Amino acid sequence: MGGADAPAGGFVQLLTPDGERIDSVTTADGTTYSVDFTDDEYRELYRDLVTVRRLDAEATALQRQGELGIWASLLGQEAAQVGSGRAMRPQDMAFPTYREHGVLYTRGIDPIMPFGLFRGVDQGGWDANEHRFNGYTIVIGSQTLHATGYAMGVTMDGKTGGPDGEAVIAYFGDGATSQGEVNEAFVWAGVFHAPMVFFCQNNQYAISEPLERQTRIPLYRRAAGYGFPGVRIDGNDVLASFAVTRAALDNARNGQGPTLIEAYTYRMGAHTSSDDPTRYRIASEVESWKAKDPISRLRAFLAKQQLGDDAFFDEVDEAAKKLALDLRERVLAMPDPQPVSMFDHVYPNGSPELEAQRAQFAAYHASFEGSDH
Amino acid sequence: MMAETITIGKALNHGLRRSLEHDSKVVIMGEDVGKLGGVFRITDGLQKDFGEDRVIDTPLAEAGIVGTAVGLAIRGYRPVCEIQFDGFVFPAYNQIVAQVAKMFYRSKGKVRLPIVIRIPYGGGIGAVEHHSESPEAYFSHTPGLKVVTCSNPADAYWMIQQAIRSDDPIVFFEPKRRYWEKGEVDLDGDLAGAYPLHEARVVREGTDATLLAYGPMVRTALDAATAAAEDGRNLEVIDLRTLSPVDYEKIYSSVRRTGRAVVVHEAPGNIGLGAELAARITEHCFYSLEAPVLRVTGYDIPYPAARVEEEYLPDLDRVLDAVDRSFGW
Numbered sequence: 001m002g003g004a005d006a007p008a009g010g011f012v013q014l015l016t017p018d019g020e021r022i023d024s025v026t027t028a029d030g031t032t033y034s035v036d037f038t039d040d041e042y043r044e045l046y047r048d049l050v051t052v053r054r055l056d057a058e059a060t061a062l063q064r065q066g067e068l069g070i071w072a073s074l075l076g077q078e079a080a081q082v083g084s085g086r087a088m089r090p091q092d093m094a095f096p097t098y099r100e101h102g103v104l105y106t107r108g109i110d111p112i113m114p115f116g117l118f119r120g121v122d123q124g125g126w127d128a129n130e131h132r133f134n135g136y137t138i139v140i141g142s143q144t145l146h147a148t149g150y151a152m153g154v155t156m157d158g159k160t161g162g163p164d165g166e167a168v169i170a171y172f173g174d175g176a177t178s179q180g181e182v183n184e185a186f187v188w189a190g191v192f193h194a195p196m197v198f199f200c201q202n203n204q205y206a207i208s209e210p211l212e213r214q215t216r217i218p219l220y221r222r223a224a225g226y227g228f229p230g231v232r233i234d235g236n237d238v239l240a241s242f243a244v245t246r247a248a249l250d251n252a253r254n255g256q257g258p259t260l261i262e263a264y265t266y267r268m269g270a271h272t273s274s275d276d277p278t279r280y281r282i283a284s285e286v287e288s289w290k291a292k293d294p295i296s297r298l299r300a301f302l303a304k305q306q307l308g309d310d311a312f313f314d315e316v317d318e319a320a321k322k323l324a325l326d327l328r329e330r331v332l333a334m335p336d337p338q339p340v341s342m343f344d345h346v347y348p349n350g351s352p353e354l355e356a357q358r359a360q361f362a363a364y365h366a367s368f369e370g371s372d373h
Numbered sequence: 374m375m376a377e378t379i380t381i382g383k384a385l386n387h388g389l390r391r392s393l394e395h396d397s398k399v400v401i402m403g404e405d406v407g408k409l410g411g412v413f414r415i416t417d418g419l420q421k422d423f424g425e426d427r428v429i430d431t432p433l434a435e436a437g438i439v440g441t442a443v444g445l446a447i448r449g450y451r452p453v454c455e456i457q458f459d460g461f462v463f464p465a466y467n468q469i470v471a472q473v474a475k476m477f478y479r480s481k482g483k484v485r486l487p488i489v490i491r492i493p494y495g496g497g498i499g500a501v502e503h504h505s506e507s508p509e510a511y512f513s514h515t516p517g518l519k520v521v522t523c524s525n526p527a528d529a530y531w532m533i534q535q536a537i538r539s540d541d542p543i544v545f546f547e548p549k550r551r552y553w554e555k556g557e558v559d560l561d562g563d564l565a566g567a568y569p570l571h572e573a574r575v576v577r578e579g580t581d582a583t584l585l586a587y588g589p590m591v592r593t594a595l596d597a598a599t600a601a602a603e604d605g606r607n608l609e610v611i612d613l614r615t616l617s618p619v620d621y622e623k624i625y626s627s628v629r630r631t632g633r634a635v636v637v638h639e640a641p642g643n644i645g646l647g648a649e650l651a652a653r654i655t656e657h658c659f660y661s662l663e664a665p666v667l668r669v670t671g672y673d674i675p676y677p678a679a680r681v682e683e684e685y686l687p688d689l690d691r692v693l694d695a696v697d698r699s700f701g702w
């Protein structure tokens with residue numbers, strides 16, 4: 001499982017940076033990975049990648065214009081997210097961090113959802129069960145345990161063991177692998193044979209800390225110590241991301257337990273809009289990853305196969321732009337919350353003490369009525 | 374020596390630098406503290422000058438940061454741990470309250486853990502959740518820990534050095550939204566002459582009521598006192614500086630003079646520092662009090678979304694309102 005520009009130890013790659021298709025890849029454990037897409041499916045994957053990047057760029061622009069408090073960009077990680085996201089079946093459940101806007105998009109969820117959090121008007125506030133996509137999790141690693149518990153519930157409900165079974169995928173970064181909680185999630189998932197896929201986007205940095213500050217061995221090899229398989233993929237290859245995640249999710253839903261996938265990728269921008277990457281990484285490194293861009297390689301493939309011409313590429317760009325501008329308008333229209341709403345949803349059953357505080361707060365505010373307070 | 378006008382952030386940086394120079398056993402450890410200089414740049418330039426063994430970029434693991442600091446301390450080092458944001462201290466909470474706080478007691482005084490755990494805390498910077506919390510009560514409630522917080526550059530500079538030299542494990546809360554506020558610091562001054570670490574300080578003298586505040590709320594309390602002066606009320610403001618143990622004597626003597634006390638903090642009021650202060654003041658100054666001790670605090674809700682945080686945080690109006698209520702008794 002070599003592939004162009006593979007790290008030591010190799011990775012699964014089905015589409016090279018030059019847009020060459022590799023038919024199939026067989027890993028050391030004898031598993032063969034491949035994809036079998038129709039022409040339209042290839043084109044739709046391309047559309048996903050372009051759309052997700054465009055939405056992300058719009059969010060970055062909104063942040064720079066002061067419309068968002070902060071933004072965690074996925075630039076460079078589109079293939080990892082779109083491939084794994086599209087590999088999910090409708091019944092599967094995802095547990096993201098704060099950067100999985102691409103996965104969210106592939107779930108068919110309105111891309112405006114995370115903007116409340118980043119604009120500072122709410123904490124996220126969507127229904128995980130309805131969307132089969134949990135809330136964004138900011139404390140590093142915590143969601144991996146939630147995902148594992150959810151997956152245990154899937155097993156207890158008898159929803160594994162066949163193609164209609166449910167599987168669960170947890171997203172996290174390379175930095176997260178250092179957290180105790182993530183290691184506990186590995187332990188639990190292994191011990192309870194949970195229908196889980198751990199999807200690590202190794203984008204080489206945790207804010208300023210390079211991968212070497214988290215591990216001395218390739219991350220996918222950790223899985224062996226917990227008793228389940230680990231696979232490394234070219235995270236900039238949407239086909240590999242799809243193929244390996246689909247197989248791992250199917251294994252999970254069929255009752256074969258967890259898999260750890262390490263998507264070897266790169267964070268092209270800053271960690272978040274508050275970060276200054278020039279302090280800790282060199283421009284030539286960023287340049288070398290540009291050559292492995294997930295979108296340009298799929299575009300090269302489509303062009304070579306005559307699956308897409310300029311008119312198609314332009315149309316995709318235009319449609320993405322339209323979606324992004326529409327999103328922008330809706331984000332700008334997001335109102336500030338009513339101050340008194342901060343007392344909502346503290347307890348399902350309410351609290352007399354809190355009701356008293358809310359009333360006091362409202363009365364206090366009413367006392368300023370007419371002033372510019 | 375000429376005092377320099379610098380920010381709280383810079384003062385902490387200078388204080389850390391001086392500590393590293395003074396004692397080769399001092400090590401700084403945390404996420405992004407090296408090349409990046411920390412997300413708030415408090416450790417800016419320190420790794421460059423002291424090397425990667427003194428200013429240690431750690432894996433992304435708070436239990437690891439504090440837990441290994443325990444071992445380093447047993448081995449004779451003086452670790453200064455940086456927790457990136459208040460809301461991320463909880464993975465390390467077990468290490469702090471179950472191990473750091475108890476080692477001296479458990480070992481009958483044989484094992485000392487001269488560890489400082491620095492935590493930027495509090496709101497007002499427009500951040501997403503887990504970046505604006507005030508978890509000081511959790512730590513102040515734990516015997517064996519000392520908890521301090523600074524409110525101005527001079528205290529930041531001296532207190533961080535005093536904390537690092539102290540053999541007590543200290544949780545050092547830094548008022549993040551005040552990092553950029555400036556004040557005079559005598560950088561060449563003598564540590565021995567610095568104001569004691571575990572004393573509160575009267576930062577404004579007054580006769581009519583006592584405002585008790587700490588960390589980010591000291592500025593708010595001072596502003597309120599200035600505004601109250603225009604209404605002819607002369608408020609005393611005390612900066613607690615130390616949250617565990619609290620310097621009660623200084624507080625009592627003030628309240629006995631003024632007859633009124635208002636405690637101000639950002640953390641939720643329920644079971645907070647303010648509750649303890651009110652109880653103690655009531656117990657010790659009962660016959661001097663003209664009104665019950667009042668509190669102005671955050672509400673008993675999770676820290677809210679950034680766009681309403683100004684409504685959550687105690688501000689000048691809310692402090693003045695409480696002062697009015699105190700006088701209305």
Ligand SMILES: Cc1ncc(C[n+]2csc(CCOP(=O)(O)OP(=O)(O)O)c2C)c(N)n1
Pocket residue numbers: 099138139140172173174175176177201203205206207267271404433435457461464
């Ligand atoms: C427990 C905890 N500690 C610290 C932080 C601050 N922080 C936010 S993101 C981040 C780096 C995360 O790196 P990684 O897991 O590799 O994910 P990436 O952001 O690179 O996708 C840090 C240290 C946090 N959110 N949670």
